[in-house]
Amino acid sequence: MSGFDRPRFLWAVTGLVYVFLFAPIFVVVLFSFNGAKSLQVLDGLSLRWYEEFWRDESLRESLVASIEIAAITTLAATALGTGLALGTIRSRTRTARGAALFLLIPLVTPEIVAGVSAFVLFAQVGIALSLTTVVLAHITFSISYVTIVVRGRLAAMGSELEEAALDLGATPWQAVRLVTLPALWPAILAAAMIVFALSFDDFVLSFFTTGESPQPLPVRIYSALRFGISPTINAVGTLMLVVSLFFIALAVLLPRLLGRRESGLAVLTGSRTA
Amino acid sequence: MTGAFWRRFLVPGALWLIVFFAIPFGITIAISLGEPTELGGVLYGFNPGNYADALDPLFAPVLLRSVGYAAATAAICLLVGYPVAYCIARYGGRYKHALIAAVLLPFLTNYLVRTYAWVALLADEGLVNRFVGEPIGFLNTPWAVIGGLVYGYLGYMILPIYASLERMDPSLIEAGKDLYGSPRQTFWHVTWPQTRAGVLAGGVLVFLPSVGDFVSAQLLGGPDTYMIGNLIQQQFYGADNWPFGAALTVVLMAFLMIFMIFYLRGSQERREALA
Amino acid sequence: MSECAVELDAVTKRFGDFTAVDDLTLRIGRGEFFSLLGPSGCGKTTTLRIIAGFEQPTGGGVRLDGADVARVPPYRRNVNTVFQSYALFEHLDVAENVAFGLRRRKVPKAEIAQRVGEALELVSLGSRASDRPSQLSGGMRQRVALARALVNRPSVLLLDEPLGALDLQLRKQMQVELKRIQREVGITFVYVTHDQEEALAMSDRIAVMCDGVIQQLGQPEEIYEHPGKAFVAGFIGISNLLPATAANGGVRIGTGALIPAPVPDGIAHGTDVHLSVRPEKLLVDEVEDGMASVEGTIAERVYMGTATQLIIELAPGARLVALEQNTARARADDRWELGDRVRIGWWPEHGQVLR
Secondary structure, eight states, rough: OSSSSSHHHHHHHHHHHHHHHHHHHHHHHHHHTBBOSSOOOOOOOOOOHHHHHHHHHHHHHHHHHHHHHHHHHHHHHHHHHHHHHHHHHHOOOOOHHHHHTTTHHEEEEEEEEHHHHHHHHHHHHTTSHHHHHHHHHHHHHHHHHHHHHHHHHHOOOOTTHHHHHHHOEEEEEEEEIIHHHHHHHHHHHHHHHHHHHHHOOOOOOHHHHHHHHSSHHHHHHHHHTTTTOOOOHHHHHHHHHEEEEEEEEHHHHHHHHOOSSSOOOHHHTSSSOO | OHHHHHGGGHHHHHHHHHIIHHHHEEEEEHHHEEEEETTSSHHHEEEHHHHHHHTSSSTTTHHHHHHHHHHHHHHHHHHHHHHHHHHHHHHHGGGGGHHHHHHHHHGGOOHHHHHHHHHHHTTTSSSHHHHHHSSOTTSSSHHHHHHHHHHHHHHHHHHHHHHHHHOOOOOHHHHHHHHHHHHHHHHIIIIHHHHHHHHHHHHHHHHHHHHHOOOHHHOOOOOGOOHHHHHHHHHTTOOOOHHHHHHHHHHHHHHEEEEEEHHHHHHHHHHHHHH | SSSSSEEEEEEEETTTTEEEEEEEEEEEEEEEEEEEEEOTTSSSHHHHHHTTTTOOOOOEEEEETEEEEETTOOGSEEEEOOTTTOOOOOOOHHHHHHHHHHHTOOHHHHHHHHHHHHHHTTTOOOOGGSSOOGGGGGHHHHHHHHHHHTTTTOOOEEOOOOOTOOOOOHHHHHHHHHHHHHHHHOOOOEEEOOOOOHHHHOOOEEEEEEETTTEEEEEEHHHHHOOHHHHHHHSSSSSSEEEEETTTTTEEESSSSSEEEOTTOOTTOEEEEEEEOOOOGESSSSSOOOOOEEEEEEEEEEESSSSEEEEEEEEETTTEEEEEEEOOSHHHHHHOTOEEEEEEOGGGGGOOOOO
């Protein structure tokens, strides 16, 4: 073995990366409980910034708005995305193959392009910007995420289950309803949780499609930032982190909790070992 | 169950994407060929001049800078991300899954809040400057922006590399050690070729969003570090020159599409070569 | 009503340029245990899927119980399939899995409960009715798949390599079980496998397939003892294939010697043929008058437990494999050493002359 102790060096690098990744988050969370109004000095722990957040009516409205947007987006995107998944992975027609390629484009579209396009659509068609326009934009860019997650699961499942259903006397519609969708359920749920987190966290799209009030929380954070950093933002930021983490955790754990053998991680990555 | 039966399911989703994605982009292209009016609106026409403006010496550097920052970001992500992915994959043992999940977790949370966290740390009245005598201007520099981009997208590099390492057959490394002797040689001749696809995927996943990013530049940089994203945003909020903004948007999209096509062609060829 | 459960008439199936099934004609009788045997890619599974209705033939016709089923989808055919991967519905328990087909046909609840109970008893899984498939072992899942298919009382049961995933012991057990169940229930079984021992042990008749074509069709003994083609001889069991030329009353092998063997009508003098003899038909150093025989040297001895394979070299490159049982009376190891010169004989009628 050479003198260069590889594992130790690699672990050192990895450790540094972990610090790099989590330190800023840790600082934000820590200072959200800061007793003093400072970003440099920690003076006792208190919940005053959370109280300030709660007292601020418009911030509260923004929180509620973000949740509403995420919820509606999740429902719609999951339904539309699952349809696209079913339609493109089991069908070999030209339409299906074209759709399969087409739906990949939103995934590689930079958010700013998406935001501009959405903004321009609403402006030219004459729809005033509001929470509705935010929802419409969010749905549009969440659909493809649902599709790839669900498609991965469909591909792994293979069509034998549906054939077995047909063999036993089910019509194609019955097969989808009674066999395909139940088997797909963990993947659909995992995708839904991801969409919720993505929508709740989204900034760029929301920025271009939001109305005056209420605005989604990330947009509020951004506007507040233009005026300099304030500890209340730490509180809001921490809250947002907690919500995202919660939904990601659900995405991974729910399938397991519902009594399926595979964990969400396996469902999302299509692997058989996670 | 025929293809025609299944095809029905994709109709609602496809229609939605056409109405809310394809058509708006079409409108954007139309606007890019128009003229701005005083009221901030658009007069449709055929003015490719907006594209000429985009490539104008005044604005071309912005595009180049975006590509440059994105490339630097991808390079740094590779240098930092590969060792981490390798370490977890090879030496993680039982904790492998927890470790990789922990690394990826931040990237599933709010990008804005995370970038803001760096602002909180690096700002003149931020935490880092408290420990340094005189406040150093960390912000408003290219490295701050690149750092922010790395912080935003590192996970997208780590994941594909980790996945490709996991897919590798560990006995290949053993065989390589027998064959090549030194760990360095084994790495270059055995591990690296197997993970090249993951590295490329990671590179694309980091590079593409970075080019169009504007959060990092906005929060961590200044006018000297403007990226194309900031420029586009300006045209719609402030400069009120929608056609120019639209042209920039189309240029950005076209650049990325071409890049993607080359990447997909390349990976197709690589897959066929292996088959 | 026709005598045949399944009739395939000149069925062809093409996938693009590839012909999976080529002009196949077949008649399977009621209550028969019929096997489609062949290597991977020979078209046996495609043929099965055509009978089930999952593939439409490119040409030719399919009749089930005398009726043309060209326009009948799988869910309206009186045929059920046991899939290679079992395809159990993980979100339903065992009883619901088995009841699935009955529910689709709107069978009354009481009857469903009764028939499901019977089906599970038939496969000895009565006690596991409320378990989930994920809680069962591979062998049990296979039996659930079987019960799920049989409970519908189809006129034909299709089985696609159902025992492939089981280990050897379990497979042997299930072979006996399946045969027993088939006899008890009396349903026509169409069984796809690549395992020739399995096919020989279980079937009433076997169709040996290769490249989408039936190479030989007949009863197991017929196929084993009298293979009609070199492919069949080589695929089923081990066979010795000696290149030879057809002559009067026999064949001439490489050494020039004339070996007595039954030459079928239609093979002219001088045609290049193969002489096929099964290893167990070869007698080593026990040659009697009237037998065909050759001389050779023992090149290798392979101990296999119940028997010993002796590989005897006649001439460089020409080898015969003989099988000597390790009986209570004698062991091959005690009788012959490597390098021993021996005489091998067989009864002429055990030699097959194949093109």
